[in-house]
Amino acid sequence: xxxxxxxxxxxxxxxxxxxxxxxxxxxxxxxxxxxxxxxxxxxxxxxxxxxxxxxxxxxxxxxxxxxxxxxxxxxxxxxxxxxxxxxxxxxxxxxxxxxxxxxxxxxxxxxxxxxxxxxxxxxxxxxxxxxxxxxxxxxxxxxxxxxxxxxxxxxxxxxxxxxxxxxxxxxxxxxxxxxxxxxxxxxxxxxxxxxxxxxxxxxxxxxxxxxxxxxxxxxxxxxxxxxxxxxxxxxxxxxxxxxxxxxxxxxxxxxxxxxxxxxxxxxxxxxxxxxxxxxxxxxxxxxxxxxxxxxxxxx
Amino acid sequence: xxxxxxxxxxxxxxxxxxxxxxxxxxxxxxxxxxxxxxxxxxxxxxxxxxxxxxxxxxxxxxxxxxxxxxxxxxxxxxxxxxxxxxxxxxxxxxxxxxxxxxxxxxxxxxxxxxxxxxxxxxxxxxxxxxxxxxxxxxxxxxxxxxxxxxxxxxxxxxxxxxxxxxxxxxxxxxxxxxxxxxxxxxxxxxxxxxxxxxxxxxxxxxxxxxxxxxxxxxxxxxxxxxxxxxxxxxxxxxxxxxxxxxxxxxxxxxxxxxxxxxxxxxxxxxxxxxxxxxxx
Numbered sequence: 001x002x003x004x005x006x007x008x009x010x011x012x013x014x015x016x017x018x019x020x021x022x023x024x025x026x027x028x029x030x031x032x033x034x035x036x037x038x039x040x041x042x043x044x045x046x047x048x049x050x051x052x053x054x055x056x057x058x059x060x061x062x063x064x065x066x067x068x069x070x071x072x073x074x075x076x077x078x079x080x081x082x083x084x085x086x087x088x089x090x091x092x093x094x095x096x097x098x099x100x101x102x103x104x105x106x107x108x109x110x111x112x113x114x115x116x117x118x119x120x121x122x123x124x125x126x127x128x129x130x131x132x133x134x135x136x137x138x139x140x141x142x143x144x145x146x147x148x149x150x151x152x153x154x155x156x157x158x159x160x161x162x163x164x165x166x167x168x169x170x171x172x173x174x175x176x177x178x179x180x181x182x183x184x185x186x187x188x189x190x191x192x193x194x195x196x197x198x199x200x201x202x203x204x205x206x207x208x209x210x211x212x213x214x215x216x217x218x219x220x221x222x223x224x225x226x227x228x229x230x231x232x233x234x235x236x237x238x239x240x241x242x243x244x245x246x247x248x249x250x251x252x253x254x255x256x257x258x259x260x261x262x263x264x265x266x267x268x269x270x271x272x273x274x275x276x277x278x279x280x281x282x283x284x285x286x287x288x289x290x291x292x293x294x295x296x297x298x299x
Numbered sequence: 300x301x302x303x304x305x306x307x308x309x310x311x312x313x314x315x316x317x318x319x320x321x322x323x324x325x326x327x328x329x330x331x332x333x334x335x336x337x338x339x340x341x342x343x344x345x346x347x348x349x350x351x352x353x354x355x356x357x358x359x360x361x362x363x364x365x366x367x368x369x370x371x372x373x374x375x376x377x378x379x380x381x382x383x384x385x386x387x388x389x390x391x392x393x394x395x396x397x398x399x400x401x402x403x404x405x406x407x408x409x410x411x412x413x414x415x416x417x418x419x420x421x422x423x424x425x426x427x428x429x430x431x432x433x434x435x436x437x438x439x440x441x442x443x444x445x446x447x448x449x450x451x452x453x454x455x456x457x458x459x460x461x462x463x464x465x466x467x468x469x470x471x472x473x474x475x476x477x478x479x480x481x482x483x484x485x486x487x488x489x490x491x492x493x494x495x496x497x498x499x500x501x502x503x504x505x506x507x508x509x510x511x512x513x514x515x516x517x518x519x520x521x522x523x524x525x526x527x528x529x530x531x532x533x534x535x536x537x538x539x540x541x542x543x544x545x546x547x548x549x550x551x552x553x554x555x556x557x558x559x560x561x562x563x564x565x566x567x568x569x570x571x572x573x574x575x576x577x578x579x
Contacts (some may be wrong), residue, residue: 050420053577070310076420084414088331097326102421103311103319143417153420 001064003028003151003183004049009058011044011207018044019207022058026200028150029180031173033198034187035291041207042187043080046153049185050078062151074102077149079157083140087129091120091139094128095146102147114145118172134165141172152176152184158193166193173197195287203294210294222284223293226263227254229279230270239273240266254279316427320418324435328405334439337401341394341443342450345372348389349454365389369455370464373448374472374543380518380531391476392511392539394447395483398440399505402487405439406432407498415578425573429488429566437484437562441477448473468544475542475554482535482558483509485565492569511536535561 004026011019019041026032036042047053049060051067060067063075085094095115099107115121118138123131131139137157144152158169174197176182188194202212213221227250230236237255240247246258257266263280270277285293311319328334348365349372365386366372373391382388409415418428456462487505494501514536521528531537538557542550 047578050416052416052419054575070424074310074421078416078420080413080416080420082413084409084412084417086327086331086408086412086414093330097323098417100319100322100326101418103315147421 001028002026002061003030003063004032004185005059005061005064006045006049007059007061009045009048009060010056011041011048011053012056017207019048022204022207022209023212024202024209025212026151026183026185028183029177030183030200031177031198032183032185033191033194033201033287034185034204035191035194035201035287036187036204037295040204042204043155044207045204046080046155046185046187050076050080050153052080074147075150077144077147077152078154079137079140079144080153080155083136083143085128085136085139085143087127089128090124091115091126091128091131091135092124094139095124095142098143098146104147110146110148111142114142117145117175118142119168133160134162134168137161137165138168138172141169145176150182152182152186154184154186156188157186158188158190166190169193170197191288191291192286201287203291205295218287218290219284222286222290223258224260224282224284225256225258226260226266226280226282227256228263228266228277228281229254230275230277232275236270236275239270239275243269313427316424317431320427320431321434324431325438328435328439333401333404334442337397337439337443338446340397342446344393344397345389345447345451346454346457348372349451349458349460364458364460366455366460368464368544369452369460369462370469370472370544371460372451372455373469374476375540376544378528378532378541378543380528380537380540381515381522391444391447391451391473392536394440394443394476395479395511395535395539396506396509398436398443398480398483399487399490399509400502401439401443402432402436402484403491403498403502403505405436406488406491406495407501410495411498419578426566426570428573429485429492429569432488433481433485433562433566436488437481440480440484444473444477444480464544467548468546471546471548471551472542472544475546475551476539478551478554479535479539479542479558482538482561482565485562485569486535489565489569492573511540533557 002025004024006022006024009019009022010017022041022045034042044053048055049067051073062072065072092111095111096107099111104110112121115124118141120135120138120142123135128139141154141157144154158166161169173184176184186194198215200214201218203210233255237247237249240255240257244257248256250256260266263282267277267280371386371390375387375390379387486508490504490508491501494504514531514534518528518531532541532553535557538554542554
């Protein structure tokens with residue numbers, strides 16, 4: 001049984017089709033990285049899963065039940081755009097209000113538990129308006145965690161976080177899914193960060209799912225490359241371009257020869273042509289480059 | 300391997316849901332300055348109206364008093380659908396104008412902050428939301444009626460207005476208007492649902508309907524045609540005006556019926572609209 005199963009989902013805003021024929025599967029216990037350009041339909045899809053906007057067609061099943069089923073809706077936690085806190089109240093009061101909204105028994109204990117999960121137990125007395133952006137995002141996640149939801153939908157929770165905030169957020173995600181009962185759908189443009197935590201990915205474009213895969217499959221599909229530096233970079237580039245189909249210079253100044261794993265072949269080829277290689281390494285492209293490649297129509 | 304059988308799916312009952320939501324809305328009402336500011340406005344305005352009418356003009360002449368009796372600040376002496384002067388209009392019905400603005404700000408925050416997204420994603424039903432907002436805002440407006448009563452009475456007594464009144468009619472007028480808060484609050488909640496994307500329009504529409512200008516316009520036409528005006532009492536403004544210093548118990552019954560009927564209507568319509576539209 002999957003946490004989310006979406007089939008042929010569509011959403012029209014007047015004549016504009018925001019989502020068209022989208023299929024999506026989020027397994028239980030997954031951190032699902034939901035990736036796409038601005039306006040690709042990510043947020044619209046998330047809002048449909050959350051029941052915030054009605055669908056124009058297709059089906060959304062959550063744990064095998066229709067997404068409108070009130071028992072299954074009670075199992076969703078959400079952070080979309082803003083957590084809906086009252087700025088002049090403290091973090092604790094905001095949490096307690098949300099707990100009251102959700103009719104949670106033993107609200108205080110539950111609030112303490114979720115604040116611990118998001119590393120905010122020491123800041124419960126702070127007014128929400130005085131919290132940093134990272135703290136506000138974590139309060140939002142804590143609110144989403146109230147009521148013990150099994151599916152969390154988090155829209156851009158990593159935006160605006162500093163390095164430490166990112167690290168904490170990664171730890172929080174890992175903690176949330178460790179019992180295997182919860183799943184998280186997390187959309188973000190920070191693909192490098194997402195790559196560190198996501199177990200599954202879905203890449204959406206123009207309202208359609210381009211590709212869905214688990215982290216291992218994605219890792220296996222990353223293109224390998226040999227990166228090198230030489231004393232004569234321009235000449236090296238020309239020479240490599242004559243022999244290999246794709247040679248590019250990266251941001252760090254290395255020449256990359258794609259789909260190769262044997263640097264020896266390049267070293268000897270360049271040596272035969274009078275060029276001495278000063279640095280050479282093999283690597284794989286990251287999620288960000290994979291995504292850019294995919295958007296450009298590459299593999 | 301975890302599967303969905305390991306997860307318990309359950310949803311709170313209506314009673315638990317509405318109790319939770321009312322608790323949150325009342326907490327917000329009492330723990331934010333908005334409510335107290337509007338209570339103060341409701342108290343100060345009638346007191347100021349009374350006091351200002353007794354102040355001398357620049358030539359040292361005392362202005363003609365707006366009222367002759369303290370209780371005219373609370374309600375008019377008869378059902379005046381078409382106003383003849385500001386005194387006919389400036390009574391407890393003005394609470395429904397300020398109240399509309401308060402409701403717009405109260406509900407507007409739900410949308411601005413993203414609170415409704417949290418709410419509607421989980422088990423909260425649209426009808427719970429409408430009901431909770433209508434009841435809490437009705438309570439707030441009823442409280443404003445009481446502070447208006449206090450402000451108006453103190454102001455009237457300070458400027459030595461006459462206090463003679465038919466107690467029964469006065470009580471009908473006061474309770475009638477307090478009961479009308481339920482209908483007015485539901486109207487404003489409904490308007491704020493319709494214009495939820497446009498905060499300014501929400502406030503403007505609440506103000507527009509709160510002034511009762513539509514009913515005043517209709518009443519002017521009806522009176523010009525010498526037709527009976529009693530049918531105007533089926534509207535919120537009409538029933539509010541009908542609760543006055545010469546009313547009998549029938550006016551109170553009209554207020555209860557009209558207020559509850561419109562509240563049910565607006566709650567039903569608001570729930571339908573919310574259910575079929577996007578949550579922004």
